[in-house]
Amino acid sequence: MTESRRLSLILAAAVLALAAIFAGPYVLDTYSVNVLTRSLLYAAVALTVDLLWGYLGILTFGQSVFFACGAYAAGLVFTHMDFTPGNAALALALGIGAAVFTAAIVGWLAFWHGASALYASVITLVLPIVATQLLYSGGTFTGSSSGLSGFTSFDLSTEAWFWLAGSFLVAMTTLAYIFVQSDAGRLLVAVRENEQRCKYLGLNTSRLKIRVYLACAVIGAVAGYIYAAYAMVVAPELAGFVFGTELVIWTALGGRGTLLGPVFGALIVDYESAQLSGNFPFIWQLIIGTVFVLVIVAFPRGLLPMVFDLPRRLLGLVRPRGDVARPARVALATLATLDAAQTQGAEVGNGPALAVTGVAKRFGSLTVLDGIDFKARAGELVSLVGPNGAGKTTLMRCIADGAERSAGTIIVNGHDIGSRPPEACVAFGVGRKFQMANVFETLTVAECLQIARARHARPSLWRRANILPLPEAAMHVIATTGLDRQLSTPAHLLSHGLKQALELSMVLALEPRVLLLDEPTAGLTKTERMQIGAILIDLTKKQGLCVLLVEHDLDFVREISSRVIVLHQGRIVLDGSVEEVVASELVKQVYAGSGHAGIAHETAPKTGGQEVPA
Numbered sequence: 001m002t003e004s005r006r007l008s009l010i011l012a013a014a015v016l017a018l019a020a021i022f023a024g025p026y027v028l029d030t031y032s033v034n035v036l037t038r039s040l041l042y043a044a045v046a047l048t049v050d051l052l053w054g055y056l057g058i059l060t061f062g063q064s065v066f067f068a069c070g071a072y073a074a075g076l077v078f079t080h081m082d083f084t085p086g087n088a089a090l091a092l093a094l095g096i097g098a099a100v101f102t103a104a105i106v107g108w109l110a111f112w113h114g115a116s117a118l119y120a121s122v123i124t125l126v127l128p129i130v131a132t133q134l135l136y137s138g139g140t141f142t143g144s145s146s147g148l149s150g151f152t153s154f155d156l157s158t159e160a161w162f163w164l165a166g167s168f169l170v171a172m173t174t175l176a177y178i179f180v181q182s183d184a185g186r187l188l189v190a191v192r193e194n195e196q197r198c199k200y201l202g203l204n205t206s207r208l209k210i211r212v213y214l215a216c217a218v219i220g221a222v223a224g225y226i227y228a229a230y231a232m233v234v235a236p237e238l239a240g241f242v243f244g245t246e247l248v249i250w251t252a253l254g255g256r257g258t259l260l261g262p263v264f265g266a267l268i269v270d271y272e273s274a275q276l277s278g279n280f281p282f283i284w285q286l287i288i289g290t291v292f293v294l295v296i297v298a299f300p301r302g303l304l305p306m307v308f309d310l311p312r313r314l315l316g317l318v319r320p321r322g323d324v325a326r327p328a329r330v331a332l333a334t335l336a337t338l339d340a341a342q343t344q345g346a347e348v349g350n351g352p353a354l355a356v357t358g359v360a361k362r363f364g365s366l367t368v369l370d371g372i373d374f375k376a377r378a379g380e381l382v383s384l385v386g387p388n389g390a391g392k393t394t395l396m397r398c399i400a401d402g403a404e405r406s407a408g409t410i411i412v413n414g415h416d417i418g419s420r421p422p423e424a425c426v427a428f429g430v431g432r433k434f435q436m437a438n439v440f441e442t443l444t445v446a447e448c449l450q451i452a453r454a455r456h457a458r459p460s461l462w463r464r465a466n467i468l469p470l471p472e473a474a475m476h477v478i479a480t481t482g483l484d485r486q487l488s489t490p491a492h493l494l495s496h497g498l499k500q501a502l503e504l505s506m507v508l509a510l511e512p513r514v515l516l517l518d519e520p521t522a523g524l525t526k527t528e529r530m531q532i533g534a535i536l537i538d539l540t541k542k543q544g545l546c547v548l549l550v551e552h553d554l555d556f557v558r559e560i561s562s563r564v565i566v567l568h569q570g571r572i573v574l575d576g577s578v579e580e581v582v583a584s585e586l587v588k589q590v591y592a593g594s595g596h597a598g599i600a601h602e603t604a605p606k607t608g609g610q611e612v613p614a
């Protein structure tokens with residue numbers, strides 16, 4: 001399907017939904033129109049819970065607070081000031097402003113500095129409790145526990161309020177739908193799937209989360225404002241934990257990660273709750289609770305995916321989700337050869353690509369790295385070898401993340417990485433491939449590569465690109481390993497070797513100048529190992545990359561390395577040419593496991609055959 005056809009279909013569905021909203025007051029009784037006006041606004045807030053939880057993986061209980069920001073802004077301004085068009089606009093601005101301010105503080109606390117998902121959820125749990133207490137303690141200003149009522153508002157008919165609330169919901173759902181299907185929307189899924197990989201692809205995931213959180217706060221505030229202007233009553237419960245949790249329940253019932261599921265979940269449950277609370281005042285909450293438990297147990301993905309799967313399930317056509325090769329939406333193209341230094345913002349100059357000085361790493365009293373000094377230049381393939389536990393992976397981590405080391409300096413392409421996070425190190429030209437293939441398991445090969453290019457080409461908020469330009473080095477790996485024939489295959493269906501190749505091409509898509517590879521051949525067949533070896537030689541000799549390779553296969557190391565560094569008990573015991581290392585008695589002793597104490601304290605020869613200019 002072409003991009004314009006896809007967007008036309010979404011817009012056509014939105015027009016149909018608007019027509020249904022318009023017809024609503026003509027086919028529903030006044031009571032239902034009244035109740036549904038509220039439900040439509042609640043559904044808009046449930047939509048934001050789905051964006052945050054279903055797509056970004058942030059379980060949030062505090063969206064009610066943003067709804068209350070908009071509602072109370074209207075209630076307070078209309079109560080304490082005259083209702084005029086100017087004051088109505090002021091109230092809307094105040095509501096949005098309060099929501100943005102609150103979301104910025106909560107977002108910074110919850111998502112900055114690598115806070116865990118659980119920590120973020122706990123903060124969103126505390127938020128409604130604090131907000132409710134503030135409203136209770138506001139005295140006559142906020143109306144305390146009774147809230148505010150009886151204020152003047154817009155003079156609109158019941159039907160007009162229904163149309164306004166419905167149009168707002170349709171507009172927000174359409175925009176959200178276009179967004180989650182866009183290239184930028186894929187980023188949300190990537191962050192949910194594997195935030196660590198995103199950071200090492202140079203993406204600022206904290207900033208992305210805060211931006212989405214702010215946008216969701218604004219939607220919630222506008223919904224709250226419309227609600228207060230329509231209902232002409234606000235109460236602390238609007239900001240409460242119960243409402244915040246109901247939004248999560250509606251999202252789970254409808255089907256998180258579907259957008260439409262939470263919208264229908266909110267509409268149906270809130271409307272039915274209004275009916276049941278009248279007919280069965282004492283047991284309606286019990287009924288809702290029982291239905292919730294039954295649905296979650298029987299259909300963990302929620303009701304909407306179950307409804308969509310039903311016909312195919314009945315016809316025996318259903319296949320497990322994610323196991324289907326989706327049609328390839330994107331074609332690869334080789335990026336015109338770039339001035340890599342310019343694209344990385346990294347001046348390579350004549351200095352070493354990588355300079356490590358006095359690096360140490362301690363875990364409490366355990367010293368894992370101590371006094372590590374070496375330099376490596378562009379076009380050099382330096383292998384890092386040593387027995388298990390020598391500190392090789394730890395050293396890789398220290399080079400790729402400034403916050404990792406306990407002491408020392410690391411300069412990449414002339415830039416001191418200081419204590420900067422992985423995404424900043426990527427900007428200086430570092431690319432890290434992990435020991436275990438670290439990709440986005442549910443995304444397709446093409447989508448994984450697109451995410452890897454996101455920091456170079458800002459993804460569109462509403463479109464999906466159909467051409468993906470990749471640097472020559474990444475294209476070379478893709479073509480050599482046959483990944484180009486698997487572009488539409490979800491990554492978790494790839495063989496181990498292809499996953500390793502995919503991760504390598506993702507890292508190369510970053511156009512790194514210093515490539516860190518942690519056992520890239522682990523678990524590969526001999527043929528695959530040879531392929532990777534040829535690729536690495538090509539990357540260093542032809543593309544001029546500085547490659548630091550951790551490897552246990554010494555034959556492989558011997559075949560491809562320009563230089564070898566031997567680590568033992570956290571210290572460099574030898575730094576020299578392949579021949580020097582092969583002939584070294586010291587290295588034989590290290591690998592034989594004898595004389596370790598002596599070796600660890602022996603003075604290492606200075607930079608060997610490959611002297612690096614300072």
Ligand SMILES: Nc1ncnc2c1ncn2[C@@H]1O[C@H](COP(=O)(O)OP(=O)(O)OP(=O)(O)O)[C@@H](O)[C@H]1O
Pocket residue numbers: 363366368386387388389390391392393394395
């Ligand atoms: N988070 C941590 N907390 C405490 N000790 C750690 C931590 N991470 C690593 N270590 C210790 O640091 C030492 C070096 O580990 P590292 O993984 O860097 O070794 P390695 O040379 O890469 O080993 P291998 O070849 O087995 O991967 C080990 O003794 C390990 O137990």
